[in-house]
Amino acid sequence: MNLKELSSYLGLSQTTVSRALNGFPEVSEKTRQRVIEAAKAHGYMPSQSARGLATGRVGAIGHIIPLGKHQMINPHFSDFMAGVGIAYADFGVDIVMKICAQDQELATYRKMVKSNRVDGFVLQGPLVDDPRMDLLQTMGVPFVVHGRSAGATQPYNFLDVDNEGAFERATQFLIDFGHRDIALLNGLETMDFAHKRRKGFLTVLQGAGIPVRPELMFSQDMSEVYGYEVATNILALPNPPSAMLCASKLVALGVMRAIADAGLVAGKHVSVVTFDDDFGFLGTHAAVPQITCLRSSLYRAGTRVAHMMMAAVDDPLGISTEIWEPELVVGKSTGMKL
Amino acid sequence: MNLKELSSYLGLSQTTVSRALNGFPEVSEKTRQRVIEAAKAHGYMPSQSARGLATGRVGAIGHIIPLGKHQMINPHFSDFMAGVGIAYADFGVDIVMKICAQDQELATYRKMVKSNRVDGFVLQGPLVDDPRMDLLQTMGVPFVVHGRSAGATQPYNFLDVDNEGAFERATQFLIDFGHRDIALLNGLETMDFAHKRRKGFLTVLQGAGIPVRPELMFSQDMSEVYGYEVATNILALPNPPSAMLCASKLVALGVMRAIADAGLVAGKHVSVVTFDDDFGFLGTHAAVPQITCLRSSLYRAGTRVAHMMMAAVDDPLGISTEIWEPELVVGKSTGMKL
DNA sequence: TTGTAGGCGTTATCAA
DNA sequence: TTGATAACGCCTACAA
Numbered sequence: 001m002n003l004k005e006l007s008s009y010l011g012l013s014q015t016t017v018s019r020a021l022n023g024f025p026e027v028s029e030k031t032r033q034r035v036i037e038a039a040k041a042h043g044y045m046p047s048q049s050a051r052g053l054a055t056g057r058v059g060a061i062g063h064i065i066p067l068g069k070h071q072m073i074n075p076h077f078s079d080f081m082a083g084v085g086i087a088y089a090d091f092g093v094d095i096v097m098k099i100c101a102q103d104q105e106l107a108t109y110r111k112m113v114k115s116n117r118v119d120g121f122v123l124q125g126p127l128v129d130d131p132r133m134d135l136l137q138t139m140g141v142p143f144v145v146h147g148r149s150a151g152a153t154q155p156y157n158f159l160d161v162d163n164e165g166a167f168e169r170a171t172q173f174l175i176d177f178g179h180r181d182i183a184l185l186n187g188l189e190t191m192d193f194a195h196k197r198r199k200g201f202l203t204v205l206q207g208a209g210i211p212v213r214p215e216l217m218f219s220q221d222m223s224e225v226y227g228y229e230v231a232t233n234i235l236a237l238p239n240p241p242s243a244m245l246c247a248s249k250l251v252a253l254g255v256m257r258a259i260a261d262a263g264l265v266a267g268k269h270v271s272v273v274t275f276d277d278d279f280g281f282l283g284t285h286a287a288v289p290q291i292t293c294l295r296s297s298l299y300r301a302g303t304r305v306a307h308m309m310m311a312a313v314d315d316p317l318g319i320s321t322e323i324w325e326p327e328l329v330v331g332k333s334t335g336m337k338l
Numbered sequence: 339m340n341l342k343e344l345s346s347y348l349g350l351s352q353t354t355v356s357r358a359l360n361g362f363p364e365v366s367e368k369t370r371q372r373v374i375e376a377a378k379a380h381g382y383m384p385s386q387s388a389r390g391l392a393t394g395r396v397g398a399i400g401h402i403i404p405l406g407k408h409q410m411i412n413p414h415f416s417d418f419m420a421g422v423g424i425a426y427a428d429f430g431v432d433i434v435m436k437i438c439a440q441d442q443e444l445a446t447y448r449k450m451v452k453s454n455r456v457d458g459f460v461l462q463g464p465l466v467d468d469p470r471m472d473l474l475q476t477m478g479v480p481f482v483v484h485g486r487s488a489g490a491t492q493p494y495n496f497l498d499v500d501n502e503g504a505f506e507r508a509t510q511f512l513i514d515f516g517h518r519d520i521a522l523l524n525g526l527e528t529m530d531f532a533h534k535r536r537k538g539f540l541t542v543l544q545g546a547g548i549p550v551r552p553e554l555m556f557s558q559d560m561s562e563v564y565g566y567e568v569a570t571n572i573l574a575l576p577n578p579p580s581a582m583l584c585a586s587k588l589v590a591l592g593v594m595r596a597i598a599d600a601g602l603v604a605g606k607h608v609s610v611v612t613f614d615d616d617f618g619f620l621g622t623h624a625a626v627p628q629i630t631c632l633r634s635s636l637y638r639a640g641t642r643v644a645h646m647m648m649a650a651v652d653d654p655l656g657i658s659t660e661i662w663e664p665e666l667v668v669g670k671s672t673g674m675k676l
Numbered sequence: 677t678t679g680t681a682g683g684c685g686t687t688a689t690c691a692a
Numbered sequence: 693t694t695g696a697t698a699a700c701g702c703c704t705a706c707a708a
Contacts, residue, residue, distance in 0.1 A: 002700095002701060002702085003701060003702060003703095004701075004702095012678080012679090013678065013679045013680080014679090014701090014702075014703090015678075015679060015680080015703085015704080016677085016678055016679075018702070018703060018704090019678090019703095019704095022703085026677060026678085027677075027678085028677060028678090031677080031678085043448070043452055044452070045449060045452035045453040046453060046701080046702065046703095047391070047453060047454045047700085047701055047702070048387075048390075048396075048453050048454055048455050049386075049387045049388075049390035049391040049396055049454060049700080049701075049702090050387075050391050050684090050700070050701035050702040050703085051701080051702055051703075052386075052387035052684090052702090053385070053387040053388050053391055053683090053684045053685065053686085053700090053701080053702070053703090054683080054684055054701080054702045054703040054704080055684085055702080055703065055704095056684080058386075058387055060434070065423070067420055067423075067424060077416070078415070078416060081437070082405055082437055084437075085403070085405075085435065085436070085437025085438075086405060086437055086438075086439075088437075089436070089437065089438055089439075089442075094434050094435070094436055094455065095434070095435040095436070095437070096398070096432050096433070096434055096435075097419075097423065097432070097433040097434075097435045098423070098427070098432055098433070099419070099420055099422075099423025099424055099426075099427065099433070100423075100424075100427055101424075101427075104427075110381070111383060114381055114382070114383035115383040115384060115385060115386050116385045116386055116387060116685095117386050117432065340684095340685060340686090341685060341686065341687095342685075350694080350695090351694065351695045351696075352685090352686080352687090352695090353687085353688085353694075353695060353696080353697095354693085354694055354695070356686070356687065356688095357687095357693095357694090360687085364693060364694085365693070365694085366693060366694090369693080369694090384685075384686065384687095385684085385685050385686070387684085387685075387686090388684070388685030388686040388687085388700090389685080389686050389687075390686090390700090391684090391685080391686070391687090391699095391700045391701065391702090392685080392686040392687040392688080392699080392700055393686080393687060393688090393700085394700080454701095
């Protein structure tokens with residue numbers, strides 16, 4: 001059933017039916033009701049291709065996932081996407097997801113724009129210097145960044161957590177407990193978020209006059225194994241750290257395992273603080289409810305970004321930015337330095 | 339740049355340019371080259387909306403993810419999607435991903451079909467009795483199932499692993515080691531794969547004349563915590579199992595943790611076998627390389643399903659089915675019953 | 677308040 | 693081998 005059939009069935013013009021369905025004010029309420037009912041009864045839905053062609057809006061937002069950056073195979077990503085997807089549903093918008101080889105990323109953006117596949121993009125995992133913003137800005141396509149990019153030259157829409165401030169607070173929190181030898185198990189520092197966390201960490205250390213120990217600073221893809229191996233190694237140092245600051249709960253889980261394996265107790269012999277993106281499938285809440293963390297919901301970030309995206313499509317010129325402050329949740333993994 | 343502009347630039351008709359670009363044989367090689375070069379130079383890409391309207395093919399496959407079934411927030415899902423996505427790229431096809439509330443699932447399929455959003459669907463996580471197949475079959479939409487559904491009435495395209503056979507082998511493997519008290523930590527048995535695994539498990543137990551102990555059989559959403567808690571409980575039984583069969587590496591990780599916490603050694607005091615979907619982000623290979631497992635790659639399954647999907651779109655009547663046999667990889671988590 | 681007619685960018689049919 | 697021309701299904705001035 002298409003518009004033509006539906007309207008001839010109703011004895012109305014396509015125009016009137018279209019207007020009735022799209023909520024135009026000039027249609028009489030009586031006609032509108034009749035149209036809406038008939039549409040529902042016959043299961044009429046406008047063809048997205050036709051509508052896209054006519055309006056220039058295709059009702060889809062692009063999410064491009066370069067494989068090999070571990071974005072896809074990664075719970076942080078999934079949780080965020082769930083939030084985005086649920087919010088899009090309210091707008092009748094779809095996710096067009098494109099998974100591509102890493103070196104095809106920019107080309108993929110270009111193709112999707114040229115072929116008019118989407119009305120805009122959500123960018124995830126921004127780097128310190130990220131070429132995507134420039135590309136999309138010169139192409140004139142609306143986009144929203146989850147995170148920020150320190151190297152950006154023009155204003156752009158973004159939603160970020162205050163990574164720098166969060167790690168300042170966490171570091172200060174540990175210092176207040178008397179810790180001076182603090183390890184940093186950061187994410188990859190080409191990523192903007194990790195760059196900012198490192199910055200926050202160093203700012204507070206230096207402010208407190210604590211010498212930086214580069215051998216306690218790590219920057220890697222976040223995984224359980226990474227946490228386990230690094231923690232195992234540094235706990236075996238002649239002068240081991242008394243506290244560890246982790247970039248992800250995944251990493252912290254590995255750290256906790258290493259601490260246990262070393263016969264130590266977290267919160268007593270070693271303090272652990274982690275950034276907690278608060279995701280569900282590992283059941284980490286139940287497993288290790290006790291880790292002190294900076295918490296921010298990726299799911300909620302996703303829904304918010306989706307709303308910002310819709311606004312950006314409606315008004316390509318307006319810029320909106322948001323920075324969220326993570327909550328510091330004190331658990332049992334932190335305590336006074338022995 | 340659109341077709342009209344490109345063709346007038348070339349001094350050719352739109353028809354000829356379109357034909358040249360789409361590989362029609364009647365175009366002279368010389369013209370074709372000229373067209374292809376100009377198209378590349380100007381970055382021309384056909385509008386998908388227009389093409390979709392003209393051909394009826396929109397170049398997109400639907401993946402509908404009901405939230406709350408833990409599909410999205412789940413590494414099994416991600417790994418499979420990565421494979422699918424990479425394979426689609428070769429066909430110039432996109433994933434249209436729709437995340438919806440659980441009770442909206444069937445309605446969402448209907449809407450996407452009616453609005454002509456996609457050329458077909460990939461179905462994941464089929465239940466023993468799954469209404470989706472019937473729906474899509476009556477709507478006449480091509481689809482491929484990753485997995486199977488025992489309750490299906492009509493033939494359909496699917497790719498599955500031999501879950502029943504795999505668990506038969508695993509169970510026999512443990513029995514051969516002298517184990518008789520074997521726990522089953524299965525996935526949710528409304529899911530077809532879990533149903534089949536249970537069946538395989540029971541078949542072999544009964545064939546060997548080993549009494550079934552229902553208090554050692556569990557069926558839940560697969561997570562680390564599930565494995566940990568169940569294993570902790572059953573190891574404390576007066577008559578604990580000497581072996582455990584897990585539905586997922588996530589579950590097995592929890593089991594291993596519980597075994598360690600109980601001061602036992604896997605492969606010595608307790609044998610553990612797991613289904614291993616072989617995903618990467620947890621770095622489980624490095625962390626626990628030793629668990630005996632039935633292994634099958636979700637990523638490869640994804641690429642295969644994508645190819646089957648493309649074939650199904652080209653020939654909506656042809657049915658193709660595939661069943662893969664997982665590999666039994668013997669690790670150190672299994673040994674003779676003490 | 678409703679209808680007519682043209683256009684969105686392709687592909688497909690038919691003729692040259 | 694190429695080119696007019698008519699769809700594809702919808703939206704939207706403009707007219708009534």
